[in-house]
Every structure is written in C-alpha cells, then in structure tokens.
Amino acid sequence: MIKQYDALIVGGGVIGCSIAYQMSKRGKKVLLIEKDRLAGKASQAAAGMLGVQTELKGNGPLYHLAKESRDMYPSLARDLKEISGMDIEYVENGMIKLARTEEEAQELVETASIASRGEQIRWLSPNTLFSYEPHLSKDVAGGLYIPKDGNVSAPKLTQALGSASKMQGAEISEYTDVYDFMKERNKITGVRTSKGDFYADETIVAGGAWSRFLLDRLEMKFKSFPVKGECFSVKVPGKIVERTIFTEGCYIVPKVGGRLLIGATEHPHTFDETITIGGLMSLMHLATSILPELVDAKWEKAWAGIRPQTEQGVPFMGRSEEWKGLSIATGHYRNGILLAPITGVLMADLIEGKESHPLLSYVRR
Numbered sequence: 001m002i003k004q005y006d007a008l009i010v011g012g013g014v015i016g017c018s019i020a021y022q023m024s025k026r027g028k029k030v031l032l033i034e035k036d037r038l039a040g041k042a043s044q045a046a047a048g049m050l051g052v053q054t055e056l057k058g059n060g061p062l063y064h065l066a067k068e069s070r071d072m073y074p075s076l077a078r079d080l081k082e083i084s085g086m087d088i089e090y091v092e093n094g095m096i097k098l099a100r101t102e103e104e105a106q107e108l109v110e111t112a113s114i115a116s117r118g119e120q121i122r123w124l125s126p127n128t129l130f131s132y133e134p135h136l137s138k139d140v141a142g143g144l145y146i147p148k149d150g151n152v153s154a155p156k157l158t159q160a161l162g163s164a165s166k167m168q169g170a171e172i173s174e175y176t177d178v179y180d181f182m183k184e185r186n187k188i189t190g191v192r193t194s195k196g197d198f199y200a201d202e203t204i205v206a207g208g209a210w211s212r213f214l215l216d217r218l219e220m221k222f223k224s225f226p227v228k229g230e231c232f233s234v235k236v237p238g239k240i241v242e243r244t245i246f247t248e249g250c251y252i253v254p255k256v257g258g259r260l261l262i263g264a265t266e267h268p269h270t271f272d273e274t275i276t277i278g279g280l281m282s283l284m285h286l287a288t289s290i291l292p293e294l295v296d297a298k299w300e301k302a303w304a305g306i307r308p309q310t311e312q313g314v315p316f317m318g319r320s321e322e323w324k325g326l327s328i329a330t331g332h333y334r335n336g337i338l339l340a341p342i343t344g345v346l347m348a349d350l351i352e353g354k355e356s357h358p359l360l361s362y363v364r365r
C-alpha cells in the first residue's frame with residue numbers, strides 16, 4: 001500500500017519536532033522519520049539556554065529572529081503542557097554574561113547600548129554583580145544582565161514537541177533510517193527508508209549535522225560541518241547561583257532539583273561523541289574559577305553532542321533551488337534550542353507558500 005503524506009520530515013531532533021508540531025497544528029498530514037530515537041543527538045546534549053545576547057553578535061536579523069523565538073517560550077511551554085502533559089522545565093531565570101577583563105567589560109557595555117529597545121539588558125558593575133550573585137569569584141570585571149533569557153530542558157522540549165505533534169495527528173517512525181530520495185524529473189516525491197518507501201508532496205530535511213550525508217545523494221552543494229561539544233552536570237545543596245552564568249569557553253546553567261549543568265567544549269570537524277578527560281578538565285578549571293564553591297559539588301554525569309554548523313555561520317532554512325518539494329532546516333549550531341520555535345513557524349509558513357519573511361531569506365543565503 002502506498003503511504004502518501006502532505007510532508008515527510010527527516011530527523012527527530014528539536015528542529016524536526018518543532019516543524020512537525022507547527023505543521024500538524026495546521027492540519028497537515030505529517031510523518032516524522034528518525035534514524036534512532038527522538039531527541040537522541042544534539043537535542044539531547046544541549047544545555048537548553050535561551051540566550052539572545054550570549055552567543056549571537058550584533059543587532060542583525062539573526063538576533064531579532066532569536067529574540068522572537070525566545071519570546072515564544074512562555075506560551076509554547078503552556079501549550080505543550082496542555083497538549084502533551086509534559087513539562088519542558090522552562091524558567092525565565094535570566095542570564096549574566098561575565099566580563100573577566102576590562103576589554104571584555106568595554107565590549108559588553110557596547111553590546112548593552114546596541115541591544116534592541118524593550119530588552120532591558122543592563123551592565124552590572126562588579127559590586128552590583130556580587131549583590132545579585134554573591135557566590136561568584138571576586139575576580140571578575142562585571143557582567144551583562146539579560147533578565148528575559150531563560151532555559152528549558154532540551155530533551156524534554158524535543159520529546160514534548162514530538163508528543164504534541166502525535167496528539168495533533170502526526171505519525172512518528174523511530175529507528176527508521178532515510179537513505180535516499182525518490183524523484184520524478186526535478187521533483188522529490190518521497191524517501192526510501194529501512195522500513196520502506198514513503199511518499200509526500202513535501203520533504204523536509206532536518207537531520208542536524210548528518211543532513212549533508214543525505215543531501216549528498218542529490219549532489220547538492222550544501223556545505224556544513226559538525227562541532228562536538230562536551231558537558232557535565234553536578235548537584236549542589238541549596239542554590240549557589242540563581243541565573244545562568246556565561247563566559248567565553250564555559251557556562252553554568254541552574255536546572256530544576258539543584259542540578260547545575262556545565263558546558264561546553266568546542267571541537268569542529270568530528271562526529272566522535274567520546275568524552276575526554278582534557279575536555280572535562282578545561283570546563284572544570286573555568287567553572288571553578290568563576291564559581292569556586294563548585295569544588296564541593298557532587299558529580300552527576302557527563303555527555304557529548306554534535307552541533308550542526310554551516311559554512312556561512314548562519315542556519316540554513318529554505319527550499320532547494322534545484323529540487324521541487326525539498327526543503328532544508330539545519331545549521332542551528334549553538335542555538336538550535338533557542339531558535340526551534342521560530343524555525344517551526346517559518347518552515348510551516350514556507351511549505352504553505354508564505355515565503356516572504358525577510359529573516360528567512362537572510363538565514364538561507
């Protein structure tokens with residue numbers, strides 16, 4: 001029997017699940033296909049920070065896209081709870097980007113001045129900073145405070161988006177490897193998988209860092225590369241930090257239940273998910289120099305994930321110019337959790353023919 005859908009989405013990470021969620025909400029017949037299990041790759045590893053000023057530079061279109069996406073979280077968390085019953089552990093706990101030198105302080109004061117209006121971000125002098133976060137090392141030059149940045153559980157968010165998609169009528173096929181496309185002249189008509197062939201008007205590749213292997217089947221000139229990141233988590237009695245603390249090379253994210261998540265290393269051009277002593281040592285060194293009381297924390301676990309990065313350094317979200325019925329959404333690099341809600345909306349709009357969003361053309365250039 002031929003299996004025909006409105007859309008096939010390849011990849012059950014946060015990006016594929018967010019697209020499935022938005023499309024199924026609009027009544028589309030969607031099949032989400034995942035090689036492993038949902039939220040098994042980068043979306044499992046992510047720290048879940050929703051930081052618009054920490055890793056994105058300037059006041060450009062990607063910053064505005066990120067801000068729009070972050071601001072969708074309060075209602076998304078409510079909707080996902082209502083539809084799937086799952087709690088994505090969204091908290092608006094704020095973010096502090098630390099300056100460790102006077103030069104970094106200068107740069108951050110400048111960032112505060114160019115941030116868009118209504119963002120209420122502000123520079124904290126060392127004294128004010130210590131009144132906010134008294135356990136921080138006194139060896140810092142101040143920090144940029146972004147009150148509206150929060151964090152979520154990235155794996156729970158991905159699972160909840162998948163589960164809500166199902167409740168809205170989407171089908172999900174886990175442990176199903178998509179290994180090729182079906183074509184008719186210049187149109188993609190479906191995919192070939194380890195569980196058989198599936199047909200659809202639209203196929204969306206959201207395979208994270210692995211997207212390019214699939215796109216290679218079509219000889220598409222799509223340039224991306226993997227960037228491995230290692231993290232670890234600990235438990236502390238009581239709260240030694242309220243807000244997420246971010247600095248070059250290290251961040252500390254307070255999670256529910258007294259957990260602190262500490263990340264992340266950066267190793268480009270490898271798909272190897274091994275956790276190394278060297279990687280963990282560099283994180284531990286930086287983290288304890290920012291928050292000395294961490295030396296007494298109880299070890300929980302360590303893990304690694306592979307971020308999808310593009311050569312242009314911005315996510316690719318758009319239609320293939322060569323192949324009709326084919327779209328791609330990947331390359332969210334360090335910000336896939338932050339950008340997932342808006343990516344779902346933009347891709348669902350694109351599939352419906354609303355291609356005019358100015359930010360979409362920016363990110364697909």
Ligand code: FAD
Pocket residue numbers: 010011012013014015016033034035036037038039040041042043044045046047048049050176177178179206207208209210211214228229230231263264304305306307308329330331332333334335336337338339
């Ligand atoms: P993935 O989550 O990797 O999902 C892609 C899926 O596609 C995989 O499950 C894979 O199995 C599947 N797939 C691939 N090929 C096929 C195929 N042929 N057939 C079927 N399935 C296929 N972002 C933030 O915004 N905030 C953070 O705090 C943050 N912290 C991070 C910390 C670390 C250590 C790492 C590694 C990343 C972090 N990120 C963060 C980035 C974020 O995790 C990624 O940008 C995001 O998860 C990418 O989602 P994705 O769905 O594109 O990829």
Ligand code: GLY
Pocket residue numbers: 047049055229263264307333334335
């Ligand atoms: N955004 C955090 C990371 O990618 O490590």
